[in-house]
Amino acid sequence: MRKKSKRLSRKIKKFAVKLINFPYKVLINLFKFIFISKTKYGYSIRKFILIIFITVVSLGITFPSIINRGINYWNNKQTDLSNWNQLPFKQNGFDQWLTQNRIPEVTLKGINLGLDLQGGVRVVYDIDDKDVSENDRDQALESLRQVVNKRVNAFGVSEPRIYIESGDQNRLVVELAGLDNTKEAIERIGDTPKLEFYKGRKQSESQEIIDTIQSRLNSDEPIDNLDFYKNPYYDDTESPIISGNNIERADVVFDPNTNLPQVSVTFDEEGKNKFAEFTKNNIGEILYIVLDENIVSGPSINQEIPNGQAVITGQFTTKETKDLVDSLNAGALPLPINLVSEQVVEASLGQDSLDKSIYAGVVGFILIIVFMIYWYRILGIISSVALVFYVILVLGIFKLLGFTLTLAGITGFLVSIGFAVDGNILIFERIKEELDKGRDLNIAIKEGFSRAWISIRDSQLSTLISSLILFYLASGVVQGFAITLSIGVIVSLFSSLTLSRIMLDFIDNYRNFFMNKKLGKWLIRIKK
């Protein structure tokens, strides 16, 4: 009896295992079939298709207009088809699918261009963050960035670039494309409306201070320091009861009686509580409202104000009131900043430089291809094809990363093209050596790659290391160059090792032609 049940349970287990593994097996086999299994032409065709796919995607990312054109064509077809609804014959399922499936346009923007290519304004400030503790620093810097962002948005610049440059001295960098003078930008950014609320001194105290100052000024003693001077109205050496930081919102309101503009201020939670407590404890005292160290108004406190609202009446014009409200709403700068550099670049200058550099790049590119084909013949063709893929891939990556391209960055990219070829050259020289020794083509290829790999690895690694150092030690423009170079090096590893390998393997299928036929032999050899 037991034996039978054991056998049965075992069978059930086996079946269960198979069942569970089934989907995994399917996936693995599918994977093998696509990527690994061998066909008549070896693995290369499949890999090649994959590469082409990646490249087309890259192309699409870099130049979405091409894809958009295709999409528009498709979408227009749809409109045509939907007109068929009016026709008397029945719509079949496919037509319905067509009309219902419009593809949205690819809306990726063009590659971000740096200021030196687009033209615009760039302003740099030193940030005074020495009073902020280590822990709070990142927070403070980020909120500084956001406040400036808000202020700058009023310009309607399509893509303001505001970032913090860290180092011994943290800096705030603001780049506004399309503007042509720095004055307005500086005014907007640097405007720190400092709104503070102070408790007024007692009347007697104020009077005393005023008397002291008067007498000192009137006496004949030379005045060699201002020790005697104190603010008679409020103690400005202490921190204010509430400051601009606690203001959540400001609005322009009009006094119903006088029709004069006023600023209505709403405090945040913390401000509300502080204000409530202060007003509760200081009924009968004077509250001074101070804007940029000027007293704007000094109402007396008549009652507790628990709702966190205050109205500031002063001698403002409507425009002044509106400006103040705007500034208050944008927020006060959490950290003091100090202008250290400003730069204006005209758009056309940038465009001109860009055009010329692209032209130069293309010419150089063609020269390289011509040379490579001349010297390395069929291998030259392979490396040129790999180079084209390389360029497309790198541009696609730049696009994806949202990386901002500057003139220095473009130059770095162009230089990296030269480096990319280097990898191929190393491999080809090795292959040539092996062929000269009389080895068979496929062995020559294999040996070529394995021998060259070490050299390639070491040399590209050294370039990578020096660009990483460059990146960490430098700022702004220089970093752009380092990034382009690094990306270039990494992608070039891929292009020279993988791409070239695939193409060479493919060629290997025609081994007979290359090793034995005269034309083939000439093609595979290198000049000299």
Next chain:
Amino acid sequence: MFVVKYSKIWLSIGIFFVVLSIFSFLRFGLNLGVDFIGGSVLELSIDQNPSKEELQDLVKSDSKIDPVSITKDEDKIYKLEFKALSQEENDLLIDSINKKYGGEDLVKIISKYTISPSIGQELQQRAVFAVIMVLITMILFITYVFKGISYPVPSFYYGLVAIVALFHDIIIPIGVFSYLSYLKIVEIDTLFIIALLSILGASVNDTIVIFDRIRENIRKLGGDNFEKVVAKSIEETLTRSINTTLTILFILGSIIFLGGESVRFFALALFVGMFFGTYSSIFLASPMLLYIYKTKFKNK
């Protein structure tokens, strides 16, 4: 082979250029651009096309600011350089120019660039630091990568030789540009520093490839006949080194002749550096190695 045979000649040529460059540097100094010393640069286009001197007089008399220099490269395009200007001085200056020469439409600001001396100072220090860091890292990198071979020449010397070659590679562009900046054709700015650092990276590249070959050949042929090994290695890598540099020079050359204004000299610096970099990798590094071998390690 010919590289090894005429070692003395190659080394002399190398030393000659290095000495020439050092001399140029000491004699002409470096005309540091606004990036490094702070200052203001104002580029204007003035339709009326006054002469350089006329503009200079106007600036001095009306706004009382003394420009460091005014250059007029093309018709109607002027480049004024000052020590750092405050915002008010800037406005005053532009106002007076506008008044004299017609106002907003006829006077256009092409570019305006002000940088405070403090940033400039800092940039200088950073630049020097970066160069030193890269040099040190390279020597360590090479010593590490070649730690396999200690016979017949310890790996440290490979690093040392590479560093000397690197010095050669950056001193020459510095010398060249020192002279050019003396002629006021170009200013030393951040781009130049980038160029130097790239040259360092690239030259190490070349040198490593040759050393790599040497290492491989030592393994294959033994280290006893070091001269033969080195000669063979150079022979084998000659084509590759030249070709690689050639491709990079193609691109740089086309940028120099066809590229945008601001990157031209950047490309030139790279060009000079890469050219001499390859020269040093092929004709200097290995002969130096051989020299060390002969004096220190041969016939121990």
